Amino acid sequence: MHTATSPLLSPALIRIFDHFSDAQQARSALLDDGFAAHAVQLDTVDDEAVPVQGKAVWRGMFRLIVAIGTPQEQERAHAIVQACNGCDIEQRTASHAGGRRPGAGTSALAS
Numbered sequence: 001m002h003t004a005t006s007p008l009l010s011p012a013l014i015r016i017f018d019h020f021s022d023a024q025q026a027r028s029a030l031l032d033d034g035f036a037a038h039a040v041q042l043d044t045v046d047d048e049a050v051p052v053q054g055k056a057v058w059r060g061m062f063r064l065i066v067a068i069g070t071p072q073e074q075e076r077a078h079a080i081v082q083a084c085n086g087c088d089i090e091q092r093t094a095s096h097a098g099g100r101r102p103g104a105g106t107s108a109l110a111s
Helices: 020-032 071-083 089-096
Strands: 012-017 040-046 060-067
Touching: 012 020, 012 071, 012 089, 020 040, 020 060, 020 071, 060 071
Parallel strands: none
Antiparallel strands: 012 060, 040 060
16 A cells, blocks of 8 residues: 655655765754654765775765655755755766856755
């Protein structure tokens, strides 16, 4: 039986973090703000083919996925992850692709 609250069907806010501490801070802030633990997922995204060996140096990023139920939740989640240095995955992909094209990179949510 499928339900309307299935996490696979929910819209999501996805943000990328360079540092685990920032990602963990964002996750904790989301949970403190009332988001359910199952709605906030934190994982690693490998930026290279393999992690750099030795001294536990990891060349990757941390991805935070927040299941969103309402426009108000979208706004709250966006504000929280923005304050913790979360980066939009599309902006990150563009910056890794070698810069911006003229007119690209303008955010409608810029304050």
